[in-house]
Amino acid sequence: MSNTDQYTVGWICALETEYVAARSFLDKKHGRPEMLSPNDNNHYTLGEIAGHYIVITVLPDGEYGSSSAAGVARDMVHSFPNVRFGLMVGIGGGAPTTQDVRLGDVVVSSSRSGHGGLLQYDLGKEVQDQGFHQTWFLNQPPPILRTAVSGLQAQYEEEGHQLKESIESVLEGNKRLKRKYARPPAESGRLYNSQFTHILDSQPTCAELCDDSELIFRPERTENEDNPAIHYGLIASGNRVIKDAIFRDKLAAEKGVLCFEMEAAGLANHFPCLVIQGICDYADSHKYEEWQGYAAMAAAAYTKDLLHQIVPQRVNPDRKAREVLDGIQNQLENVSRDVHDLRIITGESAKEINAITEDYMLKELPVAAGAEFGNYMDQHEEGYLPGTRKELLLDIEKWAA
Incomplete structure (x- = not known):
């Protein structure tokens, strides 16, 4: 049994393939947790990497998207209260731009143009005659992760990396x-022109079905180039699977997006985390299932190298992820109370305004010449004027006589 208070790093996977890859790179596996928070249904694998105590979890089978990821993260940090930051590690669709993103490469969310490394592509504004504008950039990772990314980037630039060898080991x-997890042959990573689509739900592979004249030629990487390559930049996250090369190219050109995925949008603004994605397809209509296992391995291998950049003792002073989540919850509760109080104040103010308005309207009513009040007892009431209803009183007296 493992003490849940010991674990400081949370590693979240969306798919079983990603979960297997993550578990495979642990230096040491621990026993199951001795106890969990009530109503926590997550499955956990506990272990160590480079002296860090890691808790790894996965989304429920068949569930995808930001809300599921947020629920899993919430339960994890309540069962493991000392988790300081998270790692969202998995597979995504690449945007082959000038950075030459290829299958099996790794994309790391990294701040660009003053924004965090994540863009929520399905949240923004629709402007008449201008179309839809993505405006929602998500929070950047905590400093301890960003400095680790910089350190590892410098190391890779000087020495290269050993991700291929780590996966093979x-x-x-x-x-x-x-x-399932070994690197597929290079020829299976076929990139087609954006306008050329695969026949919907067709079973044959692209090699069997698709026209080779639509392929985009790219030279093989040389021995002096990293393969898989590591890319740093903007990752687009949302609740749709993107299999549209035109949409992919549009976001790549307008925003500099390198990768698409579905879960990080549910985490980044409430859970301090870094997103690391292995590229398993090109976010188009073509089929690349054989690359999913290797892409998951590449992302997990990079994550292990990243954790080696962080001294375990440096993690402890960081603010707990649970405190961040609880802080968000407290803010929401405070906003709810403020709205309730505002409604009460607004209701009381409305009554006062109505009374003032009614009085003002009465005072501004035009008075007919010679009009008098008809009840001596009421002559001093605020709503009556001298001489009002005198003629009506005379008519009543004549009728009674």
Whole structure:
């Protein structure tokens, strides 16, 4: 049994394939947690990487998107109260731009143009004659993760990386994983012109079905180039699976997006985390299922290298992720109370305004010449004027006589 108070790093996966890859890179696995928070249904794997105590979890089978990811993160930080930051590690669709993003590469969310490394692509504003504008950039990761990214980036630039070798070592240690998680042949990573689409729901592979004349030629990477390559920049997150090369190219050109995924939008503004994605397709209509396992391995291998950049003792002073989530919850409750109080104040003010308005309107009513009040007892009431209803009183007296 493991003490849940020991764990300071939360690692979240969306898919079982990503979960297997994450578990494979642990230096050491621990036993199951000794207890969990009530109503926490997450499945956890506990272990260590580079002296960090890691808790890894995965979204429920068949669930996707930002709300599911937010729920999993919320339950995790209540069961593991000392988690300081999160890592959203998985697979996504690449946008092949001037950075030459290819299948099996890794994209790391990184701040650009003063914004965080995440863009919520399905949240913004629709402007007449201008179309839809994405305006919602999500919070950037905490400083401890951003400095680790910078340090690892410098190390890779000087020395190169050993991600390929790390993946091969893991697969040699567990040969059962080779068929699904080994790197596919390079020729299967076919990139087609954006206007050319795969036949919807067609079973044959692109190699069997699609016209080779629509392929975009790219030279193989040389031995002096990193393969897989690591890219740093903007990741687009939302609640739709993107299989549209035209939309992909539009966001890549307008915003500089390098990758698309579905879960990070539910985490970044409420849970301090970094997003790391292995590229398993090109966010178009074509089929690349054989790349999912390797892309998950590449992202997990990078994450392990990243954790080696962070001294475990530096993690402890950081603000707990649970405190951030609780702070957000407290803010929401305060806003709710303020709205309730405002409604009460507004209601009382409305009554006062109505009374003042009614009095003003009575005073401004035109008075007929010679009009008098008809009841001596009421002559001093505010709503009556001298001489009002005198003629009506005379008519009543004549009728009674």
